[in-house]
Amino acid sequence: MAIPLLDSPDLKDTDLTVDALLTQRKLAEYLVDKRQAHFHFIAKANQATLLDDLVLFFKDRKHPDFKRLDPPDHGRIETRQIWTSTELGGYLDFPHVRQVFLIERIVVNKKTGQSSRDLAYGITSRSPQQTNPKRLLDINRGHWTIENSCHYNFMWNFDEDRCRIRTGYGPESVTRLRRFAIGLIKSKGVKNVAQKIRQLNKNTRLVLDYLRMTTNSCVARST
Secondary structure (H helix, E strand, O other): OOOOHHHHOOOOEEEEOOOOHHHHHHHHHHHHHHOEEEEEEEEHHHHHHHHHHHHOOOOOOOOOOOEOOOOOOOOEEEEEEEEEOOOOOOOOOOOOOOOEEEEEEEEEEOOOEEEEEEEEEEEEEOOOOOOOOOHHOOOOOOHHHHHHHHHHHHHOOOOOOHOOOOOHHHHHHHHHHHHHHHHHHHHHOOOOOOHHHHHHHOOHHHHHOOOOOOOHHHHHOOO
């Protein structure tokens, strides 16, 4: 459970988003009752009853409460729209739900014309007066921007999905090393992690200089 990791920082009036695995009643109660924070949770198969209730409720939805067409960057056109409601707050078997929402994301590949459609069902402890549909959409997108950024680094820079380390503490240890490496590179103010990894790859001296672990690099830094 993520609760011990949240004991230290000041979370009052903070909006927290988590992976669907952490959409748990205990975490919702902890955030609202003990930390005066707010949650924005996505419902998936691990909360099957909650998900079924949301799917049924939004089955006959009408016009969205807010819609956004993103600039056609990276060769794709993305449309996001959101529906919200307060009607299930007292019905759902989940604490502190003030709103439920459905987010639809449609992506069109400009080159091929192919499209994909994703639906995300969620709940939040924020009331409509505290967080309107536009803000809910922004919060959700902010979560996935961070998630996709992290996944991209592991998948493409380290080819993690094809890693053959499977037994014992090997997978966990290697993942920690990868996270440490990416965090270390980013701590130097690097924006393009992949480019820096290619620059440092297979050159031990460059790595040591970059980490200020050689005499010359330390002298250069002091001057």
